[in-house]
Every structure is written in structure tokens, then in C-alpha cells.
Amino acid sequence: MINSSVDFQGVLEEIEDEVRPFFGQGKNADYIPALSDVPGHKFAMAVQTVDGETFMIGDAEENFSIQSISKLFTLMQVLGLEDVDIWSRVGREPSGTAFNSLVQLEYEKGIPRNPFINAGAIVVTDILASRSADPSRRIDDYYRMLSGNPANKVDEVVALSEQEHGYRNAALANLMRSFDNIETPIPDLLDVYFRQCALTTSCVDLAKAALPLVCGGYSPIAQSQVLSGRDTKRINALLLTCGLYDAVGSFAYKVGLPAKSGVGGGIVAVLPKHFSIAVWSPELDASGNSLVGSKALELFTTKTDLSIF
Amino acid sequence: MINSSVDFQGVLEEIEDEVRPFFGQGKNADYIPALSDVPGHKFAMAVQTVDGETFMIGDAEENFSIQSISKLFTLMQVLGLEDVDIWSRVGREPSGTAFNSLVQLEYEKGIPRNPFINAGAIVVTDILASRSADPSRRIDDYYRMLSGNPANKVDEVVALSEQEHGYRNAALANLMRSFDNIETPIPDLLDVYFRQCALTTSCVDLAKAALPLVCGGYSPIAQSQVLSGRDTKRINALLLTCGLYDAVGSFAYKVGLPAKSGVGGGIVAVLPKHFSIAVWSPELDASGNSLVGSKALELFTTKTDLSIF
Amino acid sequence: MINSSVDFQGVLEEIEDEVRPFFGQGKNADYIPALSDVPGHKFAMAVQTVDGETFMIGDAEENFSIQSISKLFTLMQVLGLEDVDIWSRVGREPSGTAFNSLVQLEYEKGIPRNPFINAGAIVVTDILASRSADPSRRIDDYYRMLSGNPANKVDEVVALSEQEHGYRNAALANLMRSFDNIETPIPDLLDVYFRQCALTTSCVDLAKAALPLVCGGYSPIAQSQVLSGRDTKRINALLLTCGLYDAVGSFAYKVGLPAKSGVGGGIVAVLPKHFSIAVWSPELDASGNSLVGSKALELFTTKTDLSIF
């Protein structure tokens, strides 16, 4: 087992020291108070190995806002459903522009480029919403099943704030609806979408919830095969090519792991067959990814020489 | 008086003959039944001179759906208000692309290129809506004042249909709201906007209502100065450069009059100091303008040698 | 005769006073020394009436660089040829973006939006170049015929500088060639194009050369019908909708005359059947049009109440 030779705890401790100079270079998300008010120098990491070991540093059990990382879990949930043809409604290519641009969506007739840009994630949520009486609860339950933590709940203040600042997402949903790529009534759909982004979670929870991407679709937490092996590989490929907004290339280049980020400052990444890793640090870089979190993951793959490349 | 030498009635009758071969080359708007069901070969024209004469041909007193021509009258209405700085919220340049594109709106930070594309017209309506308890009624009253016809009313079936197919306009409004360029709650605003587009009018009404653009801002129907002379010239300039969707250049080239069209098949045009002219024929060309109507106006300015150029 | 009641000379003198506060607000074109080195506070105007009168103020007989105004004269020259179908190779719609953008050209398969953006002007020159052994000389001769001034010559220093900074125009030409919309070998074509932009002329020359657009296609200078009446109107329409880069709407709104500008600081405008007018002032506004020149023309149409609207 390649993992056994690595001193994960020691590596995490080294990283905690080495990222310090980078605090203050990024900036909290500032479009809602609930995100801008989080102390900017928060830092936590958690590693979950395929062997069942957990390593952590910092406030790895403290909750933060999952934000766009929720897009990964709704995608997993949809791919676990039967009789869903998601790929006729969402593409699988990087977007090549800012993550919420309407331009490509219009040129490509309401088909979002991939499930990790906002428009694509809204379509994924639409699939869940059109098949459930209480889609918000269903999304939360799925995540709690994967993390094993019943305390992962929607922060209602955040959900409300998102709603109040969600005009761009409303524009995306309406544009897609004009191309017949949305089924759920838009206010209902956006309510579900904003709630999924307002879920609270910790680094430890995130690392656990991502384990199916490490274990060929099996969740050791839920003790259940939640994805096929084939879909697991495909999600990892999508994460690598589309998971980091407009910084996928740089992230693949520097870190070399499939990953998903959120503007709450979280990033979760996986090395298939080896480990999942989550990091949290609220200050964001110009691409909207955690600045210190990205640096920490780069240090991690450099120090351990563990990446997919 | 240059008009007196022209046999307007004779010219209209010649045109009625000469446009016949063009029926069937265009296609009714088909996104709502109320427009697609109108007999395609309807044809009417009305000329209103500065001297108070009216000339008409065809069903010039039959009502049709005003659609985007309403954008001209809401703009006139806003420019007649005091203390409104519309030009900080809407540009005055041609859009250069399809009339409802979101692309430029996004690149230009939610400021529509001009008041005659949908986004710009929605901002104009927003100005009226944010200053009135019953903006729909106010818009209708203004038009009835200019046309002198109290029978110009909203077609409720059309208004409802617009609402049901208005997702793209909802996308525009939400996008502009995300840039803080919309004040009115969006469902309320769109309701007003869809209602103004569903106003019914005739060629004779339209020609009368456009007279202020002929008479330096004075409405001989309302017997009132509704616009300054300066604003009147400016609206005519805007019509010429922005009034015909993505065909302003061709229209200026062929017809040479400031004009505004609607997908109901109406077009209203003016020659300042001389006359206003309205035409109605429901079949549209690829740019969304009345195909036979455009041809009729081209014949009119060719035959009379009356244009601004 | 409406002109006879206007004191043109008095108006020009008033304008000369009133534009003074605007010097220094714009900025000379700076991409080539020959333009950036021109004294910024130069100012001249010339009016040429349909009755043969000339009025002028400032250095109205001093030469400056014609630059993009040459596009107007090559278009006139091509439209005066027989058997040329220019409109299958160039559109007639405003561009809606910066004047040298490649974006629309690519989306529209190498067909430029109109003959007054660089790409369109290059196609117009291509038509002349593919039909003549010495196209540069032919272009110069045509302009000299219209201005009546054999001293209008290419400034070889400017022509060379253009060549050295013309990579963007080379990109346009190559892109259009990839869509089979250019025939002449590109280095030869660009040489002709850069030379036409380097022609030197004065306000008086420009106002005379534009007279065919005032006189239904007849040049009183050349004593020759150089354009059909129909094409004359059409060129005026194109000027109004496309002649001022990305400021056509504002210019039509403020000035209300068909016009063409150049980055040398010149603008020529016409009121059909009445007069042509040229202005020169080297400092440009953000749209690349003479700032003081635009202001002067606005004052002119306001003071005389003469515009097409």
C-alpha cells in the first residue's frame, strides 16, 4: 500500500506552518455577510485514506458553508439514479470563461458546458427537483448519508442571503427555461439550489463524503455502492477538467488531483484508490478558489509525490 | 409645403398592388397563438400629414398587436418626465446583434445598448413602473392620449401568452437586476412590460400617435407639447440607428426614415416636419420585421422621393 | 433656399469661440508619431453649400491625414463602377462593437458588417485593387478629382508608419482571406490600404469632395455625375448608421448628420440638398472621433437648426 509509507500527519503539520505567509493575500467572498464575516485566517485540513484512517489539522471539525462543492454531491446523486439521461442536458467540457457567464449558454442553446458551472448545477438540481416531493431534504439526506454526520444542516440565514443576491442565477435559469432545459418552476428550483449551497459541513465531513470517488463508487461510511465504477472514473475526469471554475488548468498543473471548490473557502480533492482530502480557508484568489487552500493542496502533492500525474 | 405636391392616396393604392407578389414570403410570429393565428395576408397603411390630412388603404382601422412599437411610446413618455436620467441606465448605440442577445448586456455590465432592444425597453418600463402606482394604466392612457382613440386596450389573452413565453425577458431583467439596473420587483415589472406589448392599435392610431415626432414634440391629437424639440430630434435619430432590430442599416439604406417595428407586423415611420406613416402586414422577414411592410415603405419613399436622405 | 437665411460664417466664428474650453479633454492618436506629433489644439472648419459658396474658419486649407475618411471615398468609387456586387461581400449594419474587432467577423464567416469598419474598408479596397494595375494611384486620382486639388498626396512617412503598426489589419485581411473574401495578395492589398489612409487633405478639400452626397451624386467640382441618386441616398444612410465607429448612435443623437470620421481628427458631414461640412481637430475622444470636432458639429446643427431630423 503506497499510502502506508507516507507520514500524512507530519505533512499536514508542515503545511500548516508553510501556508502562514499566504494569509491576507486573498479575500473572503463578500456578496453575502454570512461569508464575508467568517474570520479570514481560519485553516483546516483533513485526509481520509482508503484504509479508513483520518488525519487532520486545524479546525477540521468546524462547520463552514459548502457552497459550490454541493454541485459535486448533487451530480453524484443524479448519476446514482436510474433512467436519467443527464448528458443530453449538460455538457462535459470546460467552460473557458468566468463561471457564471451567460455568453456560452446562449450560443449553445441553453445547454450548459458542464455540471460544475452554475448553469449546469442548476440543471442537475432540476433533475432532482422534478423527481421528488421534498428535493431539499433529499439532497441534505444524501450528503448526511455520505458524511455520516447528521449535523450537516442548511444554514437558513445563508440560504436567505443567497436568494436575495441570486439574480444572476435566476437569469441563468430563465435563459435555460427559454430553451426548454428547465422543468421545475423557477422560484421553487432556485429555492432548492440556494439551500443546497447553504449546507454546512466540515473538512472531516467533506473528506468522508468524497470517499466514493476514491473507492470505485463505494461509500465506506454509508456502507453502500452509491456509484458504478465507470461513473466514478467519469466524475473524477470531470472534476479534473471542470471542477475549479476558470482555474482548472492551473490547478491540474500545480496540484494534479480531481477537486471541487466553493466560495466558502472549501476544496475537496481525491486520489483514486488512495485518499480524499479536504481543506478550508476562507480567503479566495481571483478565480474564486481558496487561495491558501490551493497552496496547501499544492504543497501536499509536492511533499507526498502523490498525484494522478 | 412639399407634401401638397404628392398624391399620397394614389401612391398608397399603387403600393397595395405592387406588394401583392411578396405575400407568403415571410412568416407570422409563431411563439404565441394570438400572433400566429392572424391572417398572414392582412395589409394596411395610413399616412398622417403635418397638415392634418389622413390617407389610408386596406384595413387601416383594424386593430393588431402593437408589440415592440410600444417601446417607442414608453420612451417618449419617460423623456417627457422631469428629473429622469435615463441615459445613465441605457445606451444610445445600435446593438449589432440579434435583438434579445444577452451577450453584450453581460459585457457591458447590465447597461443595454439602446432603449429599443428588449433589455433597454425593460429599463424604460422600470423607470415608469418605479414612479407610478398603476404603471400599466399610465402607459395605456399615454398612448390613448396620443392616438385619440380610447379603444386602444390591452389584449388580455396576448398579455397572458407573452407571460408564458417570456423566459428570455425574465433572464434579461434578472441579469440587469444583478447589475443593479432594475428597481421594480421583477414579476411586477414583467407584467407591466408584457401588457404594454399586448396593446391593440390600428395603422390610423399609430400614425396619429407618432405625430409628435413629426411636429417637433407637439401632439395635434392631444393638443399638447409632449416632448421638447431637442428630445424629438434625438428620438428620431435613435429610431434611425436602433429602431429595426438587426436590420437598421438595411432599412435606413432602403427606406431612409426613422421607424419602429413590432413582431405583430406593424411598422411606424416618420419624416420630420412632413408626415407619419404606419403599415401593417403580419408576415415577418428573418430580422423580425414585417416583410411586406418594409417593402411597402421602401416603395413609398422611392415613389414620393421623400426621405431624410 | 433654406441655406440663404443662415449666416454660416457667423456661426463658424461663434463655434470657434465656444469649443475652446474643450481643448485638452481628448488625446491625439498615438500609435504613430506622424499623428501624435500634430499640435493638439489645431482647429478648422469649412462649409461648402449646394449653391457653390465656401465658408471657413481656422486652418481650413492646412493638410492633415485623411485616415478612415478615405473609406467613404473608396466606397463611392466602387459604387461608381459597373458590374460590382459589393453587398454580397460586405454588410450594411452597424457593428455594435469597437471598430476593429475580429469577433463579429469570425462569427459572420468573414463578411464584415459594413464598409466603414476596417475589415469592410479592406474588402472595398480589395475590389479596387483587383481591378486595376495601379490601385493606389487610381484611389488618389479619384479623390483629387472630387476635391479639385492636385496637391492631395500620400504622406509617405505616414504610409510607412501605418505599415509598421498594421498587424491588426493584417489579421483582419488574413481572416477574411481564410473565408475567401479577399482576392488580392495580402501584402499588396495592405500596401494600397495603408496608402489610402495616408492621403493628406484639408477641410476645404474634404467639404468639396463630399459634395456628390449633397447633390444627388453630382460633383460640381468634377462637373460629373459620379454616383446614381439612389446610391447617394444609400451612402448617406450608411454614414448615419455606421460612419462613426462605436458612436454612431450618440452622434446621430447629438449632431443628426451623415458623417465619417478619421483618427487624424477630421470629420466630414453632409446635409443632403444643402451643404457639406468638414472639421479638423486632432484630439480624439474615447470612441476615436475628434472630440472638439464632434462638439463643433453639434453646435453647428443646434445653432442653424439644420439636420436631417
Next chain:
Amino acid sequence: MINSSVDFQGVLEEIEDEVRPFFGQGKNADYIPALSDVPGHKFAMAVQTVDGETFMIGDAEENFSIQSISKLFTLMQVLGLEDVDIWSRVGREPSGTAFNSLVQLEYEKGIPRNPFINAGAIVVTDILASRSADPSRRIDDYYRMLSGNPANKVDEVVALSEQEHGYRNAALANLMRSFDNIETPIPDLLDVYFRQCALTTSCVDLAKAALPLVCGGYSPIAQSQVLSGRDTKRINALLLTCGLYDAVGSFAYKVGLPAKSGVGGGIVAVLPKHFSIAVWSPELDASGNSLVGSKALELFTTKTDLSIF
């Protein structure tokens, strides 16, 4: 050693059978005769393992046109140079649009999104061209060193054809030059670029030449460390996120290997620490990648369960 348990030869033979139904579904590149005239049903594969073993099927030693795969080797060559800051002149993000689009290049001020789109590859070649007296020869020598085959030569007929159809690349180069991102005189630069694309090679050569990406930067053929371990990983990351034109996402999703394709029908892919693999089949899919080649690689990673995910 994971490879030892896989029957590579047997897998290649199975694939040769299973891809047969896909012949005729794609279409040879048709912009130059030298590519359109290649028999469409050609098929070859070669695998080169880290242990020095070679497996092959079909005409694996027959030469074809390397085309865009050359972009991989010029990038490797530039990264092997000292004192070159390539990343200030080329980005590392997927382009998200067709591979030769000018749009993003203009919006991003002449900085191409990555070194594998044409614009980016031209900048890479510019770096080589500006540092060498005979850059074409230097590029060929580098490739021959990596493949170990002195017979890899430029096909002069193809090079000439490229030149004659290279107007779009000339547009790209001129546009970048206008942003000061090209140093070499453009005709010289394009000559070098078109020659590198006209290099002929075989599957066996390609698989050998790609071995440094498998072996941490060491070429067992040249017996030389040609790249640092760090740059090797980075190139693999760039290949995965940017190597397949507008199909990187789908390719990562289906195949899961860093790879580079060319319109000659070749694709080369690597699994770091394990093997390189090359495939050749001239018929292309809508994205410009070998249709049968992509299918063959998908079958290969499915059958062997060897991919980076």
C-alpha cells in the same frame, strides 16, 4: 509492476476487431489534398512500456502527418530550455471553444489560453524561432532524438499545402503581434510552424518520443533527462485539460489519459510511470480528433483498467 499482468498484445488485437464498425463514421481532414487522400481505413497502434517493451498492431511503422501533435514536442523542447518564461506569454487553461477561434485571443489581449491551441503553439514556436538560426532543423532534430528514428522528416508537399491554406494561422499570428506577443517576422515564423506540422512519423515513433512523459522526464531512447520531473507532471496535466481541442472533457471522461491529437489522425497518450500509446486512423470526428483512434483508446483503458482516474 502493474503492467506485467496485462496482455497488451492481446488487448490491441481485440481492439483491432472491435473498432471495425466505426470506420466510415468520421471524415479525413479535407483542407489539403495530402491529408484527404490518405486511405481512411488505415489503423495502427503502438504501446511502449516503461520496461522497454513495444507492442503494436496494424501499420504501426508506417508514416503519417504529425500535425498538431508536434505542439507537444515543441512545448517539451521549450520547457527544456533555460531562462524561458513561457507562462507569461501563454496561459494554461482550456479554451472552451473551437481550437482556432480568435475571439478569446482578442478578449485576452493576445495571450493564448494554452500551448495546444494553434495560437499558443505559434507562440511556443516563436520562442524557439527567436533563439535559433535554423529553428526548423532544431525542431526536427529534437523529435528525431526522442523517437530514435532519423527518418522522421518534413513532408515538403504537406508543408507547402499548409502554407497555402494557413490564412487563419496568419490572422492569429498578426493579431498576437499587434499585442506584442510575437517576435519573429511572421512569414518566417509561419514557415517554421507549418514545417513542424508537416513532420512525418509512425505510431511506434510517437510512442517512443512520448516516453519522457512516462519516465519522469527521462528519455530512454535518447538516454537523457530532457525535462524536470516537475515539468513532466505539468505537461501531463496540460495535456489532460487542453490536449484534445474542444473535446478534452469528453476524452478525459471516456479515456482518462493525458493525450494529444492531430488532424492527421494520430493521437498519443500516456499513463505516467506505466506506458505511452499511439494510435493512427485518419477519419476525424466533429471535434477534429481521430474518431476510431479515440474509440480505440477508450477500449484500451476500459479493457486494461489502466487510466489516471
